[in-house]
Amino acid sequence: MSGTIADPAWVEACQQIMQAGRRMDARGWVPATAGNLSCRLADGRIAITRSGGHKGFLSENGVIEIDPQGTPLNPGDRASAETLLHTQLYAHDASIGAVLHGHSVAATVLSMDEVSDAITLADYEILKVFEGQKTHETSLELPLFHNDQDIARLATVVAPVLADMKLGYLIRGHGVYVWGPDMPTALARLEGLEFLLACHLARQQKAH
Numbered sequence: 001m002s003g004t005i006a007d008p009a010w011v012e013a014c015q016q017i018m019q020a021g022r023r024m025d026a027r028g029w030v031p032a033t034a035g036n037l038s039c040r041l042a043d044g045r046i047a048i049t050r051s052g053g054h055k056g057f058l059s060e061n062g063v064i065e066i067d068p069q070g071t072p073l074n075p076g077d078r079a080s081a082e083t084l085l086h087t088q089l090y091a092h093d094a095s096i097g098a099v100l101h102g103h104s105v106a107a108t109v110l111s112m113d114e115v116s117d118a119i120t121l122a123d124y125e126i127l128k129v130f131e132g133q134k135t136h137e138t139s140l141e142l143p144l145f146h147n148d149q150d151i152a153r154l155a156t157v158v159a160p161v162l163a164d165m166k167l168g169y170l171i172r173g174h175g176v177y178v179w180g181p182d183m184p185t186a187l188a189r190l191e192g193l194e195f196l197l198a199c200h201l202a203r204q205q206k207a208h
């Protein structure tokens with residue numbers, strides 16, 4: 001069954017996306033029309049934000065259904081320009097139920113200033129928000145990829161590293177991708193990662 005507002009599971013998915021969009025907007029992570037959000041329903045359907053709307057002011061009409069290849073079920077719909085980065089994650093791991101992308105200041109600045117291929121985040125208590133992390137005494141890598149307006153090509157660069165990602169990833173000068181088994185977990189991880197990035201940026205600024 002395709003996504004309609006008469007379908008309770010679809011309505012719930014839309015509500016989760018709208019709520020997460022408002023939360024991301026309140027934190028300043030989706031300026032202008034930046035960011036995109038998706039979730040996978042229990043029956044496998046994928047709900048994703050339409051391209052070009054403000055993610056802090058989403059309505060049910062701002063969420064559309066796509067197939068696993070990223071094609072809108074309704075041919076008139078225009079899915080997020082970055083849809084392939086969402087469907088890539090759903091195809092990679094059947095346990096992923098939600099994907100979030102934002103453009104925070106910390107993610108953008110750090111992604112442009114870091115010269116190596118990853119940002120190392122170590123010894124922070126909040127690292128425990130990520131799967132399998134039981135202690136602050138750990139060091140995790142957040143990979144960085146060059147931005148590319150050709151999202152299919154960007155996805156091919158991300159693909160070989162996906163299996164090793166513990167936190168998410170950054171696109172240089174662009175933003176962050178984070179996911180989880182469901183929307184509340186994905187949102188908690190995004191909040192955790194944004195906190196880590198803000199700490200990392202503050203420490204870098206203090207050092208200079």
Ligand SMILES: CSC[C@@H](O)[C@@H](O)C(=O)COP(=O)(O)O
Nearest residue numbers: 033034035036051052053080081
């Ligand atoms: C405001 S420019 C941002 C876009 O180019 C893109 O990076 C983005 O995050 C939102 O694109 P969208 O197509 O609305 O999902």
Ligand SMILES: [Zn+2]
Nearest residue numbers: 034035174175
């Ligand atoms: Zn973006």
